[in-house]
Amino acid sequence: MRKNIIHIGLILLLAPCYTACSSFLDELPDNRTELDTEQSIANILVSAYPQSTNCEIGELYSDNTDENSRAYGYWQKVEEDLYNWKDTYEEGQDTPQALWDACYAAIASSNHALQGIKNLGNPTSLNPQKGEALVCRAYAHFMLATTFCQAYNSNTAEQELGIPYMETLQTTVAPHYERGTLASVYRKIAADLEEGIPLINDDAYSIPKYHFNKKAAYAFAARFYLYYMQPDFSNCKKVVEYANLVLGANADEVLRDWKYLGTLSPNGDVQPNAYIDASEPANLLLLSTSSTLGGVIDAGYGLCMRYSHNAVTGLEDCYSTGLWGAYTRFRQQPFEPSRSPKISFRRITLMAKIAVSGGGFYPYAMVPAFTTDETLITRAEAYTYLKQYDKAAADITSWQKSFTTHTQTITPEMVDQFYGSMKYYNLNEGVITPKKTLSPDFTLEPGRQTNFIHCILHLRRITTLGEGLRWQDIRRYGITVQRRYFENEELMDITDTMDKNDLRRVVQIPANVIAAGIEANPR
Secondary structure: OOOOOOOHHHHHOOOOOEOOOOOOEOOOHHHOOOOOOHHHHHHHHHHHOOOOOOHHHHHHHOOOOEEOOOOOOOOOHHHHHHHOOOOOOOOOOOOHHHHHHHHHHHHHHHHHHHHHHHHOOOOHHHHHHHHHHHHHHHHHHHHHHHHHOOOOOOOOOOOOEOOOOOOOOOOOOOOOOOOOEHHHHHHHHHHHHHHHHHHOOHHHOOOHHHOOOHHHHHHHHHHHHHHOOOOOOOHHHHHHHHHHHHHOOOHHHOOOOHHHHHHOOOOOOHHHHHHOOOOOOOEEEEEEEEOOHHHHHOOOOOOOOOEEOOOOHHHHOOOOOEOOEOHHHEOOOOEOOOOOOOOEOOOOOOOOOEEOHHHOEEOEEEEEEEEHHHHHHHHHHHHHHOOOHHHHHHHHHHHHHHHEOOOOOOOHHHHHHHHHHOOOOEHHHOEOOOOOOOOOOOOOOOOHHHHHHHHHHHHHHHHOOOOOHHHHHHHHOOOOEEEEEEEOOEEEEEEEEEOOOOHHHOOOOOHHHHHOOOOOOOO
16 A cells, blocks of 8 residues: 655644545544544644645646657656656656545545534534635535546536545545546535535634635635536626625726736746735635646746747747737746746746755645636636626736736727637647637637637636646637647647547546546546
8 A cells, every 4th residue: 555645734633544545544533633622623624725736737738738859858757647648657746646635635624624513513603614614625526526527518417427525524444435427526516615605704714815715715616617617608697706706896906916026036936936925915825735836837947848838839828919919018928048948937836845854855836726817817708608798808908907018908899800810720830829729518609709718718828827727728618739749949740639529638537546446537
């Protein structure tokens, strides 16, 4: 049985030992921390946030990454496996195994807290902790579903494989688990969110940005309901409702100060540290994760240069042209290191090198799980499906005035004209643009609606570069991804292609989980 990676907070709190071997638990409940006080329940919720992230999986799976010269190396073998869409057997940081372990450990802590609250008689004084536990449980299951399941499709979700939705503490070793359906998973996430959000109280936290505070929970709900797309787009009303609670009456006042960020030095970790600062109003929830993400995607580090975001990839995002004009109008400019093919914005970086035996270090990443900027783009997408194009254009204007030096007010006609006339990406003809053929499993009207979606996908790709969300947009919109091999920015080969029907679009669940009897994703 392999050594389990356990967050140090779990050890300090003497919380349960969790493993992803033959079961999620390897100790019976007698060994769990006894939650008999309100403080002990608050303490265990520190470990209700996944200590791993799917950001690196998303970046390496998506079209944000290309292969550079094979003379370059990679940091961990998992990077090669993920880039090539292989079912990896690696188990270290940023692997599907690590994500699976971390999410179910977080879920177990949430359920432990909920059981402790119940044992204490559900006092109203613990409502904030109950709300946090429910939203945390929903979030960890959402992370699992958006990695190990198909993108939600209302026509097929009742037949698609879900993931085990854990709503209670386990009382036996090696219980039997069923994956259920994707539809049932999304219904349960919605139920946990709707019950938990009203109970959250920011006053319960010393540093709200490290917990599901009210606005972070609203932003999560907005993203969840956008992904939970219904044929009549009724959920888009909920997206707008929750996004409004995040953005307030004037979204311009709560977006990131990109102008200030752009004045900071891109050298060292000055820009990245400012980007993930808890005092930055745009950051709604910050997660500390065991991850090599910063070293892999941050151009400030000469690691993983073989599989990275490069200058050619940048023509689709950080070097792209948009309604604002040229990329030189971006307030934050892409970082262009010498002697490296890696090009990106400096945002997520390699964090504190914690000394371990042998003189090595233990990398981690601070990840902004939810921000006001991304929530604004989410709302614009919902407005587009509600055909409220003036409101969507207003949100696009807010983004543009915040992120670029271009101050012109955007109209629906301008979006139509610009993205309608932009050429589609076509590598065979040497056309590299952000506009790629869309093939979602829901109705997308040609013309204005499609042009707005192209614009919104463009903005989200720029805004969240390095944070894994591009992969979710690829899945939701059925975008084909090519594996491109470059030498000195010259295209040498297309080594693989993944279209919307490729079964590899769903990450395989860990091998030892399959061996324990849980149904594998089809291949």
